[in-house]
Amino acid sequence: MIRLATVAEMRAACDAARADGGRVGFVPTMGFFHEGHRSLMRAARAENDFVVVSVFVNPTQFGPDEDLAAYPRDLEGDAAATEAEGVDVLFLPTVDEMYRDGARTTVHVSGLTERLCGASRPGHFDGVTTVVAKLFSIVGPSRAYFGRKDAQQLAVIRRMTTDLDLPVDVVGCPLVRETDGLARSSRNVYLDADDRQAATILSGALYMASEAVVRGQRDAAAIRQLIVETVAHAPQVRLDYVEVVDAATLEPVDQLAGDTLVALAAFVGKARLIDNVTITFPAGVPTPDLGVLTASTGMQEADH
Numbered sequence: 001m002i003r004l005a006t007v008a009e010m011r012a013a014c015d016a017a018r019a020d021g022g023r024v025g026f027v028p029t030m031g032f033f034h035e036g037h038r039s040l041m042r043a044a045r046a047e048n049d050f051v052v053v054s055v056f057v058n059p060t061q062f063g064p065d066e067d068l069a070a071y072p073r074d075l076e077g078d079a080a081a082t083e084a085e086g087v088d089v090l091f092l093p094t095v096d097e098m099y100r101d102g103a104r105t106t107v108h109v110s111g112l113t114e115r116l117c118g119a120s121r122p123g124h125f126d127g128v129t130t131v132v133a134k135l136f137s138i139v140g141p142s143r144a145y146f147g148r149k150d151a152q153q154l155a156v157i158r159r160m161t162t163d164l165d166l167p168v169d170v171v172g173c174p175l176v177r178e179t180d181g182l183a184r185s186s187r188n189v190y191l192d193a194d195d196r197q198a199a200t201i202l203s204g205a206l207y208m209a210s211e212a213v214v215r216g217q218r219d220a221a222a223i224r225q226l227i228v229e230t231v232a233h234a235p236q237v238r239l240d241y242v243e244v245v246d247a248a249t250l251e252p253v254d255q256l257a258g259d260t261l262v263a264l265a266a267f268v269g270k271a272r273l274i275d276n277v278t279i280t281f282p283a284g285v286p287t288p289d290l291g292v293l294t295a296s297t298g299m300q301e302a303d304h
């Protein structure tokens with residue numbers, strides 16, 4: 001594995017891989033790797049000839065009062081993980097390399113970015129779509145891998161890729177959880193032992209909501225209420241939002257019928273955590289996808 005830091009070097013390495021007939025798989029990240037990230041790398045390694053992982057803590061997707069300065073970093077740990085997963089290039093651009101003087105262009109996806117996390121993190125998704133569009137341009141991947149942990153981000157990236165006719169297959173990968181259900185996140189490191197324990201109420205509430213749907217509940221307000229009441233049992237967990245929305249458009253639904261995303265965000269100690277379950281109805285049967293408990297207990301198929 002090699003490390004590259006400049007746009008020119010990264011572009012040249014991918015040009016060379018493509019010139020040999022190789023297909024490039026790409027995993028954009030902000031680093032501080034856990035099993036969630038590693039599961040994306042494994043999917044990319046299995047399906048492509050040349051695998052690029054980027055680590056870039058993108059300042060434009062953080063609000064002024066958010067955790068940009070404190071965001072956890074472990075460059076050597078990340079390099080060891082990418083090496084172990086058989087990644088070809090670890091791309092580590094600086095902020096100056098990614099945002100050269102005079103840049104004036106923002107990629108904005110309207111509608112989908114205004115609800116859920118977009119409501120409490122204004123400008124966040126503009127930062128995400130702009131940097132991902134730039135990274136797609138630099139790397140030129142055939143396939144790019146994103147986790148369903150960030151379900152809204154995945155929907156927004158899919159929309160952007162379709163709208164801009166970008167020749168990239170956006171692959172959604174299963175949400176990876178700790179064995180007690182907590183969604184893996186680089187930000188879990190902010191939690192002390194009490195908060196860490198309390199945070200499991202979030203996946204527990206989503207599990208209960210999923211069970212209610214399986215038993216026949218279809219009313220979005222009732223599902224929302226069930227989650228709010230469940231999370232209220234953990235006083236140190238403060239919900240930011242709970243929403244029941246169409247999985248593709250992210251528009252609110254009243255009754256569950258098609259593919260539905262039940263998504264939440266909550267403040268726990270110093271962390272803002274997100275979690276979700278997607279419920280689909282193959283042959284009319286409600287089928288919740290809560291992800292996988294650990295990467296080593298078996299990976300589900302990625303959806304293309």
Ligand code: AMP
Pocket residue numbers: 028029030031035036037039040145146147148149150173174175176177183184185186
């Ligand atoms: P981040 O470094 O947090 O920006 O995440 C980089 C990529 O890893 C994104 O596509 C995330 O959705 C994905 N990811 C982060 N956590 C998880 C998780 N627990 N399960 C699956 N994918 C994840």
